[in-house]
Amino acid sequence: MGYLSCKAQSSISVSNSHAPSPSSSSSKNIKIQYYDYSDLEAATDGFSEQKLLGKGSHGYVYKAFLKGQHVAIKKPSRGLELATEVDNEIEILSKIQSPRLVNLVGFSNDSKSRILVVEFMSNGTLYDILHSNTRSLNWGRRIRLALQIAKAIDTLHSQSPPIIHRDIKSANVLIDRNFNARLGDFGLALRCHANDGRFLSTPPAGTMGYLDPLYVTPDNLSTKTDVFSFGILLLEIISGRKAIDVGYSPPSIVDWAIPLIRKGKLLCVYDPRIAPPKDPVVRKQLAVIAAKCVRSCRERRPAMKEIVNWLTGLSKLVPLHSWNGFNNPCLMVETMGQPMLQNGCRNGV
Numbered sequence: 588m589g590y591l592s593c594k595a596q597s598s599i600s601v602s603n604s605h606a607p608s609p610s611s612s613s614s615k616n617i618k619i620q621y622y623d624y625s626d627l628e629a630a631t632d633g634f635s636e637q638k639l640l641g642k643g644s645h646g647y648v649y650k651a652f653l654k655g656q657h658v659a660i661k662k663p664s665r666g667l668e669l670a671t672e673v674d675n676e677i678e679i680l681s682k683i684q685s686p687r688l689v690n691l692v693g694f695s696n697d698s699k700s701r702i703l704v705v706e707f708m709s710n711g712t713l714y715d716i717l718h719s720n721t722r723s724l725n726w727g728r729r730i731r732l733a734l735q736i737a738k739a740i741d742t743l744h745s746q747s748p749p750i751i752h753r754d755i756k757s758a759n760v761l762i763d764r765n766f767n768a769r770l771g772d773f774g775l776a777l778r779c780h781a782n783d784g785r786f787l788s789t790p791p792a793g794t795m796g797y798l799d800p801l802y803v804t805p806d807n808l809s810t811k812t813d814v815f816s817f818g819i820l821l822l823e824i825i826s827g828r829k830a831i832d833v834g835y836s837p838p839s840i841v842d843w844a845i846p847l848i849r850k851g852k853l854l855c856v857y858d859p860r861i862a863p864p865k866d867p868v869v870r871k872q873l874a875v876i877a878a879k880c881v882r883s884c885r886e887r888r889p890a891m892k893e894i895v896n897w898l899t900g901l902s903k904l905v906p907l908h909s910w911n912g913f914n915n916p917c918l919m920v921e922t923m924g925q926p927m928l929q930n931g932c933r934n935g936v
C-alpha cells in the first residue's frame with residue numbers, strides 16, 4: 588500500500604499532465620491535474636441532471652469522462668464555509684494516494700467555484716449496498732470490505748502526523764469496479780499535530796450515530812475517534828442495521844448491539860437476511876472486534892493496525908464467494924487459512 592512520508596509531502600506537483608493511477612502511487616510524485624472551470628462545465632454538460640451521481644451535504648457529485656478517465660466531480664452548492672471543506676480535501680488528498688482511498692485526480696481553482704475531481708467509483712456506496720433489499724452480501728465479502736476499510740483508516744493513522752478522517756461511515760465508503768472498498772470524503776479530515784492551530788481550534792464534527800461520545804472539545808480528537816466510528820460501521824456490516832434507525836428501540840445501533848454481545852446473544856445481532864457465519868470463531872470474533880472499538884474507555888480501544896491484523900485472520904477463515912449475481916471469476920476462489928487471532932481478541936468484550 589503506498590502512502591507518503593511527511594518529507595515526501597513537499598514534493599507534490601500540480602501539473603497539467605495525467606494524474607498517476609492509484610495503484611502506481613509513488614511517495615515522491617503525486618501529480619494532481621489543474622482544470623479550467625469551463626473544462627469541467629463541458630464534461631458534465633453544464634452540470635446537468637443527467638450527469639448527476641448524487642447529492643451530499645456539501646453539494647452535488649457529477650460523473651464525467653476527462654482525458655481518458657472516468658471521474659466524479661464534486662461541486663459545492665453553497666458559499667465559503669463549504670469551499671473550506673473542499674480546500675481541506677484538496678490539502679489532505681494531494682499528499683496521499685492509496686488503492687484503499689478515493690484518490691484526488693485534480694481540481695479547478697477559479698474565482699467562480701472550487702471544484703474537486705476524484706476517481707469514479709462505479710458500484711456506489713457501502714451504505715446503499717448494505718441497506719438496499721436487492722442484494723445481500725455474503726460473509727466473505729463483508730469481512731473483506733471491513734478489512735479494506737480498516738486498512739484505509741490505518742493508512743491515514745500511519746502518516747506523520749496522523750490524519751484523522753472524522754467522518755467514517757458507510758456512506759463515505761465507495762465501492763470500485765473490482766468491488767473493493769475505498770474510503771472517500773476527506774472534507775472533515777484533520778492532521779493530528781499538537782502544535783497545529785487548525786487541529787487545536789477546529790470544533791468537533793462528524794455524523795450522528797457514528798460520532799465518538801468522548802469527542803466533545805477540539806483537543807479530545809485522537810485516532811481512537813475514528814476507531815469508534817469504525818466500530819459502528821462494523822456493527823452495521825454485521826447486522827445490516829443503520830447506525831441510527833428510529834424504527835427500532837433503541838434506535839442507536841450501539842445501544843442495541845453491545846448489551847446483546849455482552850450477554851453472548853451473538854445470533855441476535857447478525858443480519859437476519861442471510862445465515863450468520865458458519866464458523867463460531869468468526870461469529871464471535873467479528874462481534875468482539877466491533878465491541879472493542881466502541882468501548883467507552885478510549886485507551887482500551889484497539890489501534891487500527893490491530894484491527895487490520897484481526898480482520899486479516901478472519902478473512903482467511905471465510906471463503907469469498909461471488910458478489911451476488913456479479914460474475915467475477917477472481918472472486919470465486921476460496922481462501923483457506925489457519926485460525927488466528929492474537930492480542931487477546933479471544934477474551935471477552
Ligand SMILES: Nc1ncnc2c1ncn2[C@@H]1O[C@H](COP(=O)(O)OP(=O)(O)OP(=O)(O)O)[C@@H](O)[C@H]1O
Nearest residue numbers: 640641642643644645648659706707708758759772
Ligand atoms: N467518487 C465517486 N464515484 C461515484 N459516485 C460518487 C463518488 N463520490 C460520491 N458519489 C455519489 O454521490 C453521492 C453524494 O456524495 P457526497 O460525498 O457528496 O455525499 P455523502 O457522503 O453521501 O454525504 P455527506 O457529504 O453529507 O457526508 C454519494 O452518495 C454517491 O452516490
